[in-house]
Structure formats: structure tokens, C-alpha cells
Amino acid sequence: MAARGVNRVILVGNIGNEPEMRYMPNGNAVATVSLATSDTWKDKNTGEPQECTEWHRVVFFGKIAEIVGQYVHKGSKLYVEGRLVTRKWTDQQGIERYTTEIVVDMGGTMQLLDSRQDQPQQQQTNQQQRPAPQNRPQQNQQAAVPDYNEFDDDIPFAKHHSINGV
Amino acid sequence: MAARGVNRVILVGNIGNEPEMRYMPNGNAVATVSLATSDTWKDKNTGEPQECTEWHRVVFFGKIAEIVGQYVHKGSKLYVEGRLVTRKWTDQQGIERYTTEIVVDMGGTMQLLDSRQDQPQQQQTNQQQRPAPQNRPQQNQQAAVPDYNEFDDDIPFAKHHSINGV
Amino acid sequence: MAARGVNRVILVGNIGNEPEMRYMPNGNAVATVSLATSDTWKDKNTGEPQECTEWHRVVFFGKIAEIVGQYVHKGSKLYVEGRLVTRKWTDQQGIERYTTEIVVDMGGTMQLLDSRQDQPQQQQTNQQQRPAPQNRPQQNQQAAVPDYNEFDDDIPFAKHHSINGV
Amino acid sequence: MAARGVNRVILVGNIGNEPEMRYMPNGNAVATVSLATSDTWKDKNTGEPQECTEWHRVVFFGKIAEIVGQYVHKGSKLYVEGRLVTRKWTDQQGIERYTTEIVVDMGGTMQLLDSRQDQPQQQQTNQQQRPAPQNRPQQNQQAAVPDYNEFDDDIPFAKHHSINGV
DNA sequence: TTTT
DNA sequence: TTTT
Numbered sequence: 001m002a003a004r005g006v007n008r009v010i011l012v013g014n015i016g017n018e019p020e021m022r023y024m025p026n027g028n029a030v031a032t033v034s035l036a037t038s039d040t041w042k043d044k045n046t047g048e049p050q051e052c053t054e055w056h057r058v059v060f061f062g063k064i065a066e067i068v069g070q071y072v073h074k075g076s077k078l079y080v081e082g083r084l085v086t087r088k089w090t091d092q093q094g095i096e097r098y099t100t101e102i103v104v105d106m107g108g109t110m111q112l113l114d115s116r117q118d119q120p121q122q123q124q125t126n127q128q129q130r131p132a133p134q135n136r137p138q139q140n141q142q143a144a145v146p147d148y149n150e151f152d153d154d155i156p157f158a159k160h161h162s163i164n165g166v
Numbered sequence: 167m168a169a170r171g172v173n174r175v176i177l178v179g180n181i182g183n184e185p186e187m188r189y190m191p192n193g194n195a196v197a198t199v200s201l202a203t204s205d206t207w208k209d210k211n212t213g214e215p216q217e218c219t220e221w222h223r224v225v226f227f228g229k230i231a232e233i234v235g236q237y238v239h240k241g242s243k244l245y246v247e248g249r250l251v252t253r254k255w256t257d258q259q260g261i262e263r264y265t266t267e268i269v270v271d272m273g274g275t276m277q278l279l280d281s282r283q284d285q286p287q288q289q290q291t292n293q294q295q296r297p298a299p300q301n302r303p304q305q306n307q308q309a310a311v312p313d314y315n316e317f318d319d320d321i322p323f324a325k326h327h328s329i330n331g332v
Numbered sequence: 333m334a335a336r337g338v339n340r341v342i343l344v345g346n347i348g349n350e351p352e353m354r355y356m357p358n359g360n361a362v363a364t365v366s367l368a369t370s371d372t373w374k375d376k377n378t379g380e381p382q383e384c385t386e387w388h389r390v391v392f393f394g395k396i397a398e399i400v401g402q403y404v405h406k407g408s409k410l411y412v413e414g415r416l417v418t419r420k421w422t423d424q425q426g427i428e429r430y431t432t433e434i435v436v437d438m439g440g441t442m443q444l445l446d447s448r449q450d451q452p453q454q455q456q457t458n459q460q461q462r463p464a465p466q467n468r469p470q471q472n473q474q475a476a477v478p479d480y481n482e483f484d485d486d487i488p489f490a491k492h493h494s495i496n497g498v
Numbered sequence: 499m500a501a502r503g504v505n506r507v508i509l510v511g512n513i514g515n516e517p518e519m520r521y522m523p524n525g526n527a528v529a530t531v532s533l534a535t536s537d538t539w540k541d542k543n544t545g546e547p548q549e550c551t552e553w554h555r556v557v558f559f560g561k562i563a564e565i566v567g568q569y570v571h572k573g574s575k576l577y578v579e580g581r582l583v584t585r586k587w588t589d590q591q592g593i594e595r596y597t598t599e600i601v602v603d604m605g606g607t608m609q610l611l612d613s614r615q616d617q618p619q620q621q622q623t624n625q626q627q628r629p630a631p632q633n634r635p636q637q638n639q640q641a642a643v644p645d646y647n648e649f650d651d652d653i654p655f656a657k658h659h660s661i662n663g664v
Numbered sequence: 665t666t667t668t
Numbered sequence: 669t670t671t672t
Contacts, residue, residue: 002205002207003203003204003205003206003607003609004179004203004204004206005177005178005179005180005202005203005204005609005670005671006177006178006179006203006245006577006579006607006609007177007203007205007220007222008175008177008579009176010172010174010342011171011172011173011174012171012172012344012411012443013171013172014171036171037169037173038169038170038171039169039173040168041168054249054250054252055252056250079172079411081504081506083220084220084250084266085220086220086266095261097263097264098264099264100250100266109501109504111501111502111503111504113344169441169443170443171443172411172413172441172443174413176508178510178577178611179671180669180670180671181669181670182669183669183670200669200670201670202671204671204672206672219670219671221669221670240669240670241670241671242670243611243671245338245510245577247340275335277335277337277338279510279575334537334538334539335536336511336535336538337510337511337512337534337535337536338508338509338535338577339509339511339552339554340507340508340509341506341508341582342507342508343503343504343506344504345503345504345505345666345667346503346665346666346667347667348666348667349665349666366665367666368503368665368666368667369501369502369503369504369505370501370666370667371501371505372501372502372668373500385665385666385667386582386583386584387584387665406666407666407667408666409666411504415552416507416552416554416582416598417552418552418553418598429595430595430596430597431596432582432584434582502667503666503667
């Protein structure tokens with residue numbers, strides 16, 4: 001809660017995939033998305049337009065992750081405010097790797113920038129069995145978890161996602 | 167110069183090393199530092215204080231890199247505003263790796279937050295042969311480079327630092 | 333260009349009016365809009381939802397002002413990055429007043445967050461006589477000014493807008 | 499807690515006065531400071547250096563206000579993250595006025611950027627009768643209020659400070 | 665005066 | 669590797 005220093009990331013961009021949902025042992029949701037930001041400029045010499053797209057791995061925790069799972073879809077435009085976290089993991093070949101993510105938890109924020117009619121309504125049908133996070137009492141949050149933990153096993157790299165002490 | 171989306175990082179923290187200086191073929195300076203930000207919180211269960219330090223690799227380009235080389239030292243406190251760039255490189259074993267850096271160029275900014283008397287004066291003596299960037303005409307910028315390019319070869323991992331087209 | 337300290341404002345919100353366009357004596361465009369941001373929360377005691385809308389006066393300068401004049405309309409959603417400037421002016425009764433504005437010039441940025449089809453096409457017809465800013469050479473920028481300076485006189489409070497030395 | 503839109507201000511600068519402390523009817527602290535940020539640039543025509551200092555009125559609420567009252571002093575360098583609020587008030591002549599402030603409450607943050615030895619120790623002596631906020635149990639927070647409410651009456655413009663519903 |  |  002307290003901090004020495006400032007660690008803040010602000011992104012506006014479009015989501016490149018459906019959010020990957022996971023659940024912590026205590027039932028808290030974790031949503032991971034890839035968010036694209038693009039820079040465009042003109043080459044100094046040739047003058048022709050250049051474009052460079054940067055992909056950011058954004059990980060949402062807790063209540064905000066539930067909202068992401070519910071309302072964010074491939075193509076959604078998001079405003080995201082979070083912090084940088086680099087974590088170490090070991091790939092299948094046993095090679096140690098580092099991944100930098102933008103973590104959005106209680107100290108961050110998210111804004112869906114699509115107008116309602118832009119949203120792909122079809123995408124939401126496969127989530128209808130899940131009540132909207134706003135209307136769900138706190139206790140249900142944990143009750144819903146086991147179903148998703150089973151599904152969790154099918155997510156590739158799921159174990160890379162674990163962030164200790166956050 | 168134009169952009170679709172927003173990609174912004176704001177950091178305040180302390181530098182863990184002397185800046186590593188490199189120079190582009192056109193003579194532009196590149197300065198790389200490690201910047202630490204810390205989060206402190208109390209464990210929910212035990213109540214005892216926890217600390218987590220995050221290290222950020224920050225890369226400065228151009229005139230701002232010259233200022234970093236001149237005035238920033240191990241222990242300096244900095245405000246940094248830049249953007250996230252993830253680049254791919256191949257290590258000595260031929261393994262492809264990704265590194266995420268905070269790039270600070272003309273679209274970013276830097277503020278040295280140490281009061282003047284805090285600065286390690288001794289550190290600056292070995293840079294006195296180099297005129298202050300503010301007083302140096304543009305042409306000298308390139309004249310100063312060869313000395314540092316020689317030194318460049320001694321920097322480990324120097325080739326990882328190259329960022330194409332940024 | 334240099335700075336002591338940091339002065340940064342980031343806003344995402346909707347525009348409440350058509351941009352007011354003015355032109356500096358040197359032909360540079362100035363666009364002023366009102367941007368709304370809303371906070372919603374639940375009253376601690378009654379639990380009923382509360383909303384508080386904050387209106388921000390945002391002033392764009394130069395090329396970015398031209399883009400605002402061309403593409404931003406009442407209802408547009410914008411991302412804005414600028415700095416706070418408070419200026420003093422005297423109203424018709426001779427009373428000294430202070431107004432705080434978010435200034436967006438070369439050190440800031442703007443992103444139109446509406447998808448293309450959201451844009452009110454009709455609004456743009458009365459600007460068609462004006463070439464798109466991107467394609468217009470620098471000289472035309474000044475050529476276009478007299479027309480708008482005449483129009484300028486019809487803008488109420490136009491004299492309040494003048495910002496000296498910025 | 500929820501929001502439509504984003505309203506964020508980030509400032510780094512020096513404090514121009516001792517914090518003005520007030521207390522809400524419920525005992526919550528309110529601290530107000532003036533924070534200076536400076537822009538320096540060279541005049542395009544004459545080339546001579548220009549400086550423009552911007553003063554920001556920053557208002558802290560709650561626990562963070564207590565920390566400001568304890569540790570922030572005239573000359574302190576601060577990092578501040580808050581939101582813009584413009585409020586209306588009536589001056590002694592009955593003239594309606596607007597003041598824009600940067601509000602820093604639970605949704606914002608503050609970082610003292612002075613190293614410990616920079617702090618004016620003498621300034622703290624007149625606050626020694628007040629226990630450090632960290633060590634003070636919640637109940638004492640309210641117990642300490644009456645003393646300061648009396649003092650509150652001596653603060654000019656104190657009534658301008660009230661912010662309803664925030 | 666915007667928006668959801 | 670920094671800092672409090």
C-alpha cells in the first residue's frame with residue numbers, strides 16, 4: 001500500500017485476443033490480455049510512413065479482472081493504468097526467462113472505451129451462465145471458482161502467470 | 167510522431183548503477199540505467215512489513231542521454247517519462263530472448279530529483295574532459311563520440327542494446 | 333523545452349461543445365473545448381449511487397489544434413495529455429479572475445477515441461472549404477487565417493483566451 | 499470509486515508554504531499546499547532564456563493529509579498524483595469565483611522526494627505535541643481534532659476549502 | 665455542455 | 669544494483 005518510488009503505466013489501445021481467465025486459490029479472478037499500441041512516423045530519409053506496433057501483456061487482478069472477463073473482448077479499446085512487474089519463469093526446456101507485464105489491481109484502473117453498440121454481442125453468450133460481477137455477492141465469487149480452475153488446466157503457460165506476493 | 171494508442175510509463179526511483187553509455191553510428195548518445203521502485207505493504211495474515219523492489223531497464227536516447235551521462239550516477243533519484251518497448255535478441259547460447267525497456271527519447275522526459283549538494287562530486291571528475299552538453303555546439307556532439315565508441319567495446323552485452331528503427 | 337518539475341494532466345472524457353477555433357497573429361490555430369469526466373460512487377450512508385461530473389477547459393495549440401478543429405465534435409471521446417496553466421484575466425466588470433486550463437501543445441498529445449463510423453459526418457461539411465491539415469503546406473496555414481480572424485471577433489470572451497508567452 | 503473517464507494530474511515540484519491544516523467535522527484531516535512547477539525555454543526571436551513558474555493548489559485528504567502535515571514543509575519537493583476539481587465559492591465582496599485544485603485522496607498518491615537530511619528539523623518542533631500518524635491509533639485521530647478546529651478559524655479563506663461530496 |  |  002505504501003511505496004517508495006513511483007511505478008505507473010498508462011496505455012490506450014486495442015485488445016488482440018479474448019481475455020484469458022484464471023482464478024487464484026482464494027478464488028480471486030485473474031484476466032490476461034494483449035494490448036496493442038502503435039507508433040507511426042515518417043522515415044527521415046525516405047519520407048515514407050512507418051508503423052510499429054507494440055504488444056503489451058496486461059494482467060488484471062480481483063474485481064477488475066471479473067469486469068474484464070465480462071466486458072472486454074478481442075478488438076475492445078481500453079484505457080489501462082497499472083504498474084510494471086517483471087517476473088521470472090522457467091520454460092519447458094528449463095530455460096529461465098523474464099516477462100514484463102502491466103499489472104492492474106486495486107492500485108490501478110481500467111476504462112472500456114468502446115461505445116456499447118460496438119461490442120460483439122455474440123461473444124458474450126458463452127459467458128451468460130456467469131452472473132454479472134456487480135450483482136454477485138462476495139461469497140459467490142469463491143463459489144464460482146472450482147469450475148474455472150478445472151478450465152484453468154487447459155490454458156497454456158498458466159503456471160507462468162502466478163505472481164507471488166501480489 | 168503520430169500514434170494510435172497511448173504508451174506511457176512514469177517512474178520515480180533510484181538508479182542502481184553508473185549509466186552505461188553507448189553511441190549510435192550517427193553519433194547519438196544512448197544511456198542505459200537500472201531504476202528501482204519499491205512497494206511496501208503489510209502481510210494480510212502475519213501483519214509484518216513486506217517489501218518488493220522492481221528493477222526497470224531505462225534507455226535514454228539523444229540529447230537526454232548526454233545529460234544522463236553527465237549528471238546521473240549510482241544512487242541518483244530520477245523522474246522518468248517514457249514508453250514501453252519490448253525487443254527480441256539472441257543470447258550467446260543462441261536462445262531468443264525478449265527484454266522490455268522504458269525508452270526515453272524526444273517524446274519523453276527526465277528529471278533529476280537530487281538536490282545539487284547530494285551529487286557525488288568525485289564521480290564527475292572523470293567526466294570533466296567532456297564539456298557540458300548545454301554549452302557544446304551540435305558539431306562537437308559527434309566529435310566526442312570516437313573516444314566513447316572505443317570504450318563501448320568493453321561494455322558487456324552492448325549488442326543487446328541496439329534498437330533498430332526507434 | 334527544459335523544465336524544473338513535472339506538470340502533467342491526463343484526461344479521458346467526452347467533449348461538451350463544438351471546438352471554438354481562434355488564430356494567433358502568426359496564424360497558429362488555437363482550439364478550445366470543454367471535456368467532461370465523471371466520478372460515480374455510492375453514498376456511504378444511504379448506499380445510493382452518486383455522480384459528479386467535472387468539466388475541464390482544454391486549449392490546443394498549433395497543428396494539434398487544427399486536427400481538433402477538423403475531427404473533434406460535440407460528443408467526441410478524447411484522450412488528452414497536457415499541462416496545467418492558470419491565467420489571470422479581467423471580466424467586463426473589471427473584476428480580476430483566474431482560469432485554470434489544460435494546455436495541449438507540442439509537449440502534449442491528443443487521441444480521438446471514437447471509432448470512425450461514430451463521427452458525425454454532417455458536422456464536417458461546413459469545414460470542407462478548408463483543406464485537411466496534413467496535406468496543407470505550412471504557408472497555407474497563414475493564408476487561411478484572415479478569414480478566421482474575422483470570424484474570431486464573433487466569439488464571445490475571445491479576449492480571455494489569449495495566453496501570453498506560451 | 500467507479501468512474502467514466504479519466505481525470506489524472508501528476509506534479510513534481512517544490513512547496514511554497516507550510517501546509518495549511520484543517521479538519522472535517524468527522525475529524526478527517528485536510529492539508530493544502532502551493533506547489534510550483536517551472537518551465538524554461540529560449541525565446542524564439544531573442545534566444546534569451548525564459549522561465550515561467552506555475553503554482554498549483556494541492557489539497558490532500560485523510561491519512562495522506564496527516565502525513566503531509568507531519569513531513570511536508572516549505573521547500574519540500576513532492577511527487578503528487580491526484581485529480582482536478584474546480585469548485586465555486588463566494589468571496590467577501592459576494593463575487594462568485596472558481597478555483598481549480600488538485601485533489602489527492604485515496605485515489606491519489608504522494609511521495610516526498612527530499613532525502614531525510616534535507617528536512618528542516620526546526621519546523622517539526624511545533625508539531626511534536628502531535629503523535630506521528632503511523633503510530634497513532636484510529637481513535638486518537640478524532641481526539642486530536644478540536645485543538646485544530648479552533649486554530650482553523652484563524653486560517654484565511656478557510657471556508658473556501660470545503661469540498662462537498664468528495 | 666458530454667457520456668453511460 | 670538503488671533508496672528509506
